[in-house]
Amino acid sequence: MDTVRYLDDDGKPLRDIPLSEEELLAGYRALRRARHFDERALVLQRQGRLGVYPPFRGQEAAQVGVALCLEPSRDWLLPSYRETAAAITFGMPLSKLILSWRADPAGWGAPPEVNMVQFYIPIATQVPQAAGVAHALRLQGKDAVAAVFIGDGGTSEGDFHEGLNFASVFDAPLLVVVQNNGWAISVPTQKQMKVQRIALKAQGYGIPGVTVDGNDLVAVWTVARKAAARARAGEGPTLIEALTYRVAPHTSSDDPGRYRTEDEAEAWKKRDPIDRMRGCLLHLGLWDEEKERALSEELEAEFVAAVEEADKASEPRPWEIVEQVYAEMQPDQQAAWNYLHGGEA
Structure with a gap:
């Protein structure tokens, strides 16, 4: 099975890019915004100002690319615990996400204009529920789709298969996005399954399966956009496998050095999705150091304001x-x- 890719590891376009200059710039900003939150959230956790936190460094493009093809007031997002980048891009306020990872009730739920379900901690339960949401959207005649995320380890759970089967049978407008980051905590993908690509599992349900370079924002966005258009047209769900890597620990309490080598992580750092997208913009003459500095200042100011807002939240009532x-x-x-x-x- 071929892997969809538009940029090489340095960001040089391998073929014509089906995105406008405005979209490319917006996409890079979304990547940087997600990365900035992730880095600063880990600092808050080390300071005792956040609970156990699941970082997503290295997986930004796999999440942001999908969220960018959705409309928060029309479509639905059902994320697992590692999809904070998708939530940010989908429209969740940073202050609310900070409160959520503090386990503060003020962080539960989403604003009325953002159709997002709270982060799922149980593994794979979100897939059949997402299939139900998508089916409901279809029954209501709405021009909307649901997108659900899961990791490679979660595809070994029964809920994953039940959800795909239901969505397939009822032509539910659903995007099932598997972030194949190589590890289910400490268990490598090759010890979980014999198929070479998780996307091949789609064949068992009679739906399309696509493998995409999950560190290539252009590729993820393009594949997700086509899958969303297909779903809106009543043609049913698509299984998207995004090949990526969890550079950071499984959570802030994990030590990945106990089960994988540093060389493995270092090799994937050279394929960083943000560096790649920045390389693309530089190659196209759309970016420079001044713009990068201004963006960094903007993102830091936004995060500081979000922390201040979260700190002012009232104490939770029983x-x-x-x-x-x-x-x-x-x-x-x-x-x-x-x-x-x-x-x-």
């Missing part, structure tokens, strides 16, 4: 733990809510 679950509380939740408010359970 009853908030039963909110943000159902549109209307179930009887047991309502009883708990009443009890926590000082009433009778």
